[in-house]
Amino acid sequence: MIKAGKCKVWVPVPGLFLIFVLLVPVLVLLGYHMASRPHVLLVREVNSGRELRVGYINQGEKFEIRYIHSVDRLPVYEEFQLINGELVLTGTRFLSFGAGLGYTGEGLLRGEGKWNIIEGMYRRVGSLPLRVGTIADHTLLYRGREIHLGDHFDGQALVRIEVK
Incomplete structure (x- = not known):
């Protein structure tokens, strides 16, 4: 000064x-x-910390989780997208309004043939906890691959699907 x-x-x-x-x-x-920088999609077993590295995932890229609903035994698909570095549930489709699958007013519900489809959702999930189902056959649909979580983790194991 x-x-x-x-x-x-x-x-x-x-x-x-x-x-x-x-x-x-x-x-x-x-x-x-x-x-x-590329993010990595992985499934981590909560108790052991063991990881299944699914692969790289880019901003805006989508993948699905398919499972069999425990009550009506019909397939359910949930679509996730990497947005701003975090997982976001963007849509779902299912054949029947089984327990827990009711429309909550989030997104746009429409029918397509036998399918009920909800699009335009934006539910930030961060990491996604789930118990590997013995009936549900939780399967990641990622870049044309089907990854059955039961092939990598014990039934009822608590895992988290996350992006790092």
Whole structure:
């Protein structure tokens, strides 16, 4: 700070200005890199910590979980999407309004043949806990693959589907 009469004039220190000019682009690039880095979709057994690494998942990419409903024994599909680094339930489809499958007003319900379809949901789930079903045959539908969780974890094991 230099005093010139009654006015105070700020004169930047060249070294600090140079650090600021160089640091800002580096921070911007680092933020871009962190936002665009690939995420990994995995299933983690809660008790043992054992992980099944499903594969990389990109922002906006979708996958489904298919299972057999325990009451009506019909298939249910739930669609998830990676949005802003977290899992979001975006839709579901099922043949019958079995226990727990009622329409709650979230998204748009429509019929297509025998299917009840709810689209346009936006339910942030973070990580998805589930018990690997012995009847349900929980299956991840990911990039054209079917991954049966019962092939990798014991029946009734508590797992979390998450993105890291």
